[in-house]
Amino acid sequence: MILDCTLRDGGYYVNWDFDPATVEKYLSAVTIAKIDIIEIGFRFLSSDNFLGAFAYSTDEFLKTIKLPKCVPIAVMVNSSELVSNEDLSTRDLVNHLFNPKVESPVDIVRIATHVKDIKDSYEIADELKSLGYRVFINLMQIDSIDYNEMVKISSLIESWGIIEVLYFADSFGSMDLHRVEHIVNNISNGWSGPIGIHAHDNKGLALPNTLKSLECGVEYFDSTISGMGRGAGNTKTEYLFSEMVRMGKGEYYPDAIFPLVLQDFAKLQKKYGWGENIYYFLSAVHGIHPTYIQEMLSGEFYDTEQILSAINFLKNSTIPFYSLEKMLSAVLGVEGDSNGKWSASGWAEDREVLILAPGLELNRHIKAIMDYIKNKNPIVLCLNNNETVPKDIVTAYVACHETRILIESDGYNELDAPIILPMARIPESIKALLKDIDIFDYGMSIKQDEFKINSNGCTISSSLSIFYALSIATASGANRILIAGADGYNTSDPRYKEAASLFDKYNTVDNAIPVCAITRTTYPIKQMSIYDPTL
Numbered sequence: 012m013i014l015d016c017t018l019r020d021g022g023y024y025v026n027w028d029f030d031p032a033t034v035e036k037y038l039s040a041v042t043i044a045k046i047d048i049i050e051i052g053f054r055f056l057s058s059d060n061f062l063g064a065f066a067y068s069t070d071e072f073l074k075t076i077k078l079p080k081c082v083p084i085a086v087m088v089n090s091s092e093l094v095s096n097e098d099l100s101t102r103d104l105v106n107h108l109f110n111p112k113v114e115s116p117v118d119i120v121r122i123a124t125h126v127k128d129i130k131d132s133y134e135i136a137d138e139l140k141s142l143g144y145r146v147f148i149n150l151m152q153i154d155s156i157d158y159n160e161m162v163k164i165s166s167l168i169e170s171w172g173i174i175e176v177l178y179f180a181d182s183f184g185s186m187d188l189h190r191v192e193h194i195v196n197n198i199s200n201g202w203s204g205p206i207g208i209h210a211h212d213n214k215g216l217a218l219p220n221t222l223k224s225l226e227c228g229v230e231y232f233d234s235t236i237s238g239m240g241r242g243a244g245n246t247k248t249e250y251l252f253s254e255m256v257r258m259g260k261g262e263y264y265p266d267a268i269f270p271l272v273l274q275d276f277a278k279l280q281k282k283y284g285w286g287e288n289i290y291y292f293l294s295a296v297h298g299i300h301p302t303y304i305q306e307m308l309s310g311e312f313y314d315t316e317q318i319l320s321a322i323n324f325l326k327n328s329t330i331p332f333y334s335l336e337k338m339l340s341a342v343l344g345v346e347g348d349s350n351g352k353w354s355a356s357g358w359a360e361d362r363e364v365l366i367l368a369p370g371l372e373l374n375r376h377i378k379a380i381m382d383y384i385k386n387k388n389p390i391v392l393c394l395n396n397n398e399t400v401p402k403d404i405v406t407a408y409v410a411c412h413e414t415r416i417l418i419e420s421d422g423y424n425e426l427d428a429p430i431i432l433p434m435a436r437i438p439e440s441i442k443a444l445l446k447d448i449d450i451f452d453y454g455m456s457i458k459q460d461e462f463k464i465n466s467n468g469c470t471i472s473s474s475l476s477i478f479y480a481l482s483i484a485t486a487s488g489a490n491r492i493l494i495a496g497a498d499g500y501n502t503s504d505p506r507y508k509e510a511a512s513l514f515d516k517y518n519t520v521d522n523a524i525p526v527c528a529i530t531r532t533t534y535p536i537k538q539m540s541i542y543d544p545t546l
Contacts, residue, residue: 012231013255013263014207015041015248016050018065019087020233020240024283027052028063033275034076037236042079043267044252048119050085050233051078054108056092073116085119087149094131101131105138112143121147121178126156129164136173145175147231149209153179154186158197165201176205176231181220183299184213184243188223195227207231210246212238215287217246222254236268237276242304244285284308290318299325323413323438348435349468351454356466359487363389366480366494367405369397372530373496379541380495380529389493392431392484394476395419402427411455411479413437420444431483433468453483462516471513478513485524492526495541499533511535 017037018029041049051073052065064072068086078084093104109115120139124132136146148168150156156164168174179194186194191208198206208224210217210233221232234251238244249272252265280286290304299322307318365384367373373380377399384391384404393405396419408430410416416437423430423445430448433455437445454468462478463470469482477497484492500507514536517523528534529541539546 012047013248013251014048014050014085014231014233015046015235016233017235017239017248019050019052020235020245022052022063022065023241024239024279024285026062027066029065036271036275038077038079040268040271041248042082044264045262046082048083048085049079050087050121052086054086054088056104056108070110070115070117078116083118084116085121086117087121087123088135090122090124090128090132090135093135094128101134102138105135109139109142109144117144119145119147121149123149123151123180125151126160126164129167133171136171140173146173147176147178147207148174149178149180151180152182153194154181154183154190158193161194161197162201165198169202169204174204176207177202178207178209178231178233180209181211184211184217186210186220187216188219191220191223192227195224195229199228205230207233209233211240211243212245212287213243218250218254221246221251225260237272237280239276239279239285242285243287290322293322347433347454347456349454349456349463349465349470351433351435351452351468353451353453354467355453355483355486357488359390359484359489361488361490363387363491363493364484364487364489365389365391366477366484366492367391367393367397367400368477368494368496369394369399370496370498370530372498372532374399376495376530376541383541383546390487390489392480394480396422396426407431407451409476409480409483411436411476412474413441416441423448433479455479462513462520464520464522473509473513475510475513478517481517481526485520485522489524492524494526494528495530497528497532497534502533507533
């Protein structure tokens with residue numbers, strides 16, 4: 012039995028606000044393809060944010076769309092929403108969300124639950140059964156459950172005599188074929204009914220894991236069109252249909268959904284970008300909730316270094332669920348130490364400091380910038396190892412992001428100038444790569460809403476290297492700071508707002524020095540032209 016949950020799991024990318032025309036095409040296509048069950052959405056309680064109709068899937072709404080009469084309709088509830096409410100009992104909340112089955116287009120309710128909520132989920136299941144619904148249960152984060160515990164949980168659910176199908180979900184996308192077999196075997200030791208699988212594609216194994224579960228006796232299989240679903244997504248319905256037909260496991264017609272895949276959902280995938288990649292793979296390897304990756308990739312507001320560093324931070328986290336606060340901490344990186352071993356005091360006393368950032372404007376005007384350096388002889392700080400910049404014009408290189416340092420460490424031996432780094436923020440594994448490098452250890456600590464500059468280190472609210480370099484130039488006693496190649500972002504981009512806020516904070520620092528961009532920038536700082544003879 013194939014359960015397609017596109018409008019439920021795919022909703023994480025569109026806030027469950029699907030285009031009605033796409034929904035109509037989808038329902039028609041999966042019906043013709045002979046899908047066994049359609050999971051139409053969630054039944055959430057109220058939310059402080061705007062969510063589309065499929066987040067609530069009310070009976071009133073479902074009666075306004077053309078649901079197939081021959082296919083069972085399912086919705087999902089999160090047990091955590093229904094067992095921790097202070098105002099209403101669990102049974103009252105179930106009755107708040109669900110009418111009796113005879114009044115509803117819904118046939119099946121799946122209860123998504125963590126191990127800690129299993130016992131409380133009994134009341135949800137019992138009340139739903141009394142209302143006339145078929146009840147399935149979906150054990151989330153199955154890979155974090157001890158095998159012996161799995162048998163106990165399965166036996167407990169069996170003893171209720173309520174649940175029709177027991178699903179297990181590979182929430183982190185970390186399972187392989189061997190684990191699938193062991194999980195099915197252990198569940199079967201406590202549960203005699205049908206088993207279902209919900210596979211995630213972080214490692215590109217959603218389809219192989221689903222087919223392996225079929226081989227092991229699993230009878231229910233989740234999938235979505237084009238794999239659309241939280242994080243890396245799920246088993247692709249079109250692939251699963253095709254494999255089932257090839258193996259003679261059902262009379263499905265995959266051709267009916269191919270146009271939907273290649274047209275409507277191809278556009279959605281291009282826009283939202285679900286699917287396997289190295290970030291989701293690493294999240295699976297380290298047991299990181301995929302929503303962290305999805306949120307960091309959304310809108311491209313975080314760069315590669317920030318995401319990789321965040322993964323490094325999160326892999327040591329013990330929080331199995333998504334937390335916005337945890338994600339922001341991960342993006343900021345390790346706190347570090349504002350007391351480095353090198354003092355910048357007097358290093359550029361009464362001299363001009365020119366910071367070279369890696370924007371396109373630096374490349375466009377590099378000849379004019381080189382001429383300026385030759386004529387004015389400023390202290391030149393180059394952000395990271397920029398191959399555009401000739402080595403002989405650089406006074407020192409500046410780097411403060413541990414991932415960038417790791418990426419570029421192989422080339423540090425070839426540089427002709429020292430590198431200024433906050434060594435307290437550098438993992439021991441990376442320090443070993445730097446033992447023969449000429450390093451000035453200027454400290455840096457990360458604390459939200461702070462900007463302080465001292466002689467041997469700084470405290471700032473971001474690990475953006477331009478502000479670390481700005482701190483070094485300030486502490487060194489420069490009389491003016493010029494910046495080239497800091498192109499900036501569109502003013503509506505959160506990265507612009509972050510940087511603009513830091514420039515504003517810098518201006519309030521006691522020892523702040525005049526700053527001027529000499530190439531085009533969107534940042535709210537003074538600008539002059541590299542070609543201006545009065546510069």
